[in-house]
Amino acid sequence: MMKHIFLIKIIIILLFGNLVYAQRSKIDSLHEFEYPELKNKFYDYCDHNKVPQAKQIAKYYLQKAKKENNILEIAEGYNLIHFNEKFPTALKYIDSLATITKDIKGNLYPARSYLLKGNLYYKHDNLKAALDNYILALKYAKEQNDKKQTAYANMNIAYINSYIGKNAEAAKIFRYYLYNGNNITDDYQHNQMRIALISCYLEINKLDSANILIKEGEKYALVGKNKYDLNSYSYLSGTYDLKLKKYSTAIIKLSNAYTYFTNSNENNNANYSLFNLGKAYQGAKNKEKVAETYIKLDSNIQKSNITFPELREAYTYLIDYYKEKNDKEKQLYYIDRFLKVDKKLDEQLQYAFTELPKKYDTPKLLEEKEDIINDLKKRKTILYVAISALLLILLLLTYLYYKSRRAERKHHKIAQDLIHSVEKRHKIDPETEVTEALIEELVQKEQKTIKNVPEEVVQAILKELQHFEKKEHFLKKGITLSSLAQSINTNTTYLSEVINSHKEKSFTAYLNDLRVDYALERLIEDKRFRSYKLAIIADELGYNNAQAFTAAFKKKTHTTLSTYLKEIENTMTIK
Template sequence: MKNKFYDYYDHDQSTESKLIAKYYLQKAKNDKNNLQIAEGYILMQFNETVPTALKYIDSLDIITQNIKGNLYPARTYLTKGNLYYKNDNLKASLDNYILGLKHAKMQNNQELIDIANMNIAYLNYYMGKYAAAAKTFRYYLYHTKDEYQQDPMRVSLITCYIELNKTDSANILIREGQKAAVISKNKYNISQYSYLSGLYSFKLKKYNDAISELSKAYDYFSSINDNNANYALFNIGKSYAALKNKEKAVQNFITLDANIQKTNSTSFPELREVYTYLIDYYKEKNDKVKQLYYIERFIKVDEKLDEQFKYLSTELPKKYDTPNLLQEKESIINDLQNRKAILNVSIVFLLIVLMFLSFLYYRSKKTEKQHRKIAQDLINSIEMRDLETREAKIVINPSPVIEEIATEDKPEDKITEDKTAKATPEDITQFILKELEIFEAKELFLKKGITSASLAKNIKTNTTYLSEVINTQKGKNFATYLNDLRIDYALNRLIKDKKFRSYKLMAIAEELGYNNEQSFSLAFKKKTGITLSVYIKEIEKSNNS
């Protein structure tokens, strides 16, 4: 009977699911079965308003006080957390999830621990912690035995991948989900994957495709009053904005604002973008009344978002912060009441703009100066190293007498040696180090497609030993080791080879063994702290001076 309830509930047949829940609870009460009565209360709260649902959960808490086992009270807290989450009270939701997780661990109930972890992952996603959320979603997608949880895991993982720019991985999961939704003929899931497909297209800047898919999703979700309709509207508006169709963007954002006012829901922090866009739009139109209206809407929504998304609000840059908007609000009110004040407002506004532009100019110049200093230091260090190398070749030294200096080994040094000895035999370590010298001397690191596996195969060892030697002897992992060799080579060659400096970025990347210019650019910036263009520019200056 419970399965039938969830089948109806998942297919938006609330009337049928509510009747089943009511029948289930009444039968459990007649049978005086407290466990089933508890299940009945859980089923009943699904289709109710928050106050009524909380009464059912309170009844659940009372009826389970004396039930033995490891389900309660952990399940009660998790149920309450889900209710708050569904109704946009994230703070209360998190508090209850944490309590549910605590009791699940105390009662050693792994199933409820997993559910709590998944629920907290949803909050992490909500707060913009996509990498942490994706890690949990990915694990449970492929490890959970609960088929009911697999599709929500897939959907959430897709959204994380899109936010993390892992579009290929997102596309694979979207196709999987679409196929499953078509087979099951689940309209909700079909619309959900239309929405995700629209997000995917938006990320790829295929805005017309995005609008098409998102509109399909919006038509369905709006027909059942599902909150996903607001997400669809938001991204439709963003797509039109990206296409420079301001009127269509504003039309969708106005509809979104109307929906939010009806439900009193502020579901996601990106709503700030909606109001700043509308404020700017009506500022361009010189429509002071509507500009003022949307500033007031922004302030109201922003207050709730700050309460709900404390973690996220500190990380997201705000185009308009509340104090400035309050000041602008007062200026506009005065402007509407007294047109003569427009000159003073304009002067103040221009001063703020000039100050802001001055600040940006100063900051950009300071950053430019720092980058030039880094580039000059790199060039000087490389030239100095080359000079020392040439001088060393000229000087003929007799065979040096190596003096053994007795030093007292530090305890931590002994520990490190012991660990290394246990991990990789000394003779193998020396063999690998010699092979790495050859690898570096012959500049074999410039070949494309080098991996730890391929290098280990070439020098006739295994990846475990190779990685261990590089980690312990070179002090870095294989990827960093390879990138450092390539970037050091590039730094030297760019100084010495004028023709190489004239290459396009893609050509330089290919010369160094990178598959694309983005990988090279990221590696160069990570290693040096500056861009390639800054480095080349400073070399040219140095040569011309």
């Protein structure tokens, strides 16, 4: 699974207009330059990784602005100087920028302050804080009717969406600004939109579209003779080959990109190149090279402490690799590394990864970790004790295995019965239309007297509930007993009594059952719906998170969602 490697650089670039590649010259007469020229030189040095020279220009820029008491340029000086500082210092500079601009009238601030702060948090791997600031930036940009900063906020949020796996959604934004970015993006930024869109297309397997844009981008990079762009497209082309299972060419391109980004101190880009290089070696069935590549990746991650979602795959591969080699020390080491990275990713992305297949879930790894530690200790004792302990573990694992298999078979049987039940209903009446007359008939059949609720009120509520079910309003998010009662012009007491009596369940159970029944049918009927990430499916069903949906699904059906989906695929394959 591939994520584009250029997010941090791109989202920073997006804020600052045209990048003019100024002629290189020694910084010996900065007083001769005006603010625009100094700014161009600063970005030129940044683009060519000349950090000391860039820092010197930023420092001079801020001094010049303070001397002239030019508030807007002082703010710009804080912006320039924060780029090459460590996080705490950089954050102080941006806070200073926000303070000095708080009383400035116009449409640039405070939206720009929030965009800068969001970029800084994103650069330092704090997605939640980055997103919070981008949303604030979008709010103020819209209030000030600033189309450019509104676009930048939308694009930055799109990068985060792509990062967490919502690539189809992000692609719409990137494509829009790629082809409708007049007066918003310059040639440089236009190229970054192309790179971002290619990354999304590769992720959602629109390979033909991705390849067309790669060829277009390579021509752009050759004309500009920009090594960074050339190697960016080399990476994307290598990832494209990886998708096509052309592992030999993918390895060459990704290796070249990795070498360039490493030599240019583009560490995050180098790490993504290294990850996909490992995937290419894996496709080529070169286990030793995969392990070597992922070990190097882990070493790099420890230095930067900046993670990305696909890292889980690298660590699970290394765990299995050393498990096959019966190297428990290294297996234990990479379990520890996995748990640290996994904890950070969970904190960062919360439920965003619950839909991803997890080969090693955290509790299971913790148990395995303890088993390995105990096993290593027992090796130091006498042979008899060690063999006895291993036999006990083997018996326990065997028992757990067969117990798990029984539970799995039970879940599969339930899932099969559910599928057959849904299909049987469709065969009996595949085109049933719930008419007003039928609703009235169904309501009349439910003749139960409820104490303290007038009969005409009961019938009215039942009719409204029929409409509620027919129109699938139960899929809306945030439905409560109170909101539903208000929408059908009754009170919560009456509504609760009718549901408890006529539906024979609580309001919460009633709502969950409707949603789960809807999911059971739609997952069978709609292949596209089945392909969605779990968090997106849950969202479409009205749940706030994936965990709530999976819990409701299991409570009603007594099987797991993953088992139900697997049985659907098996049924479709047989047909």
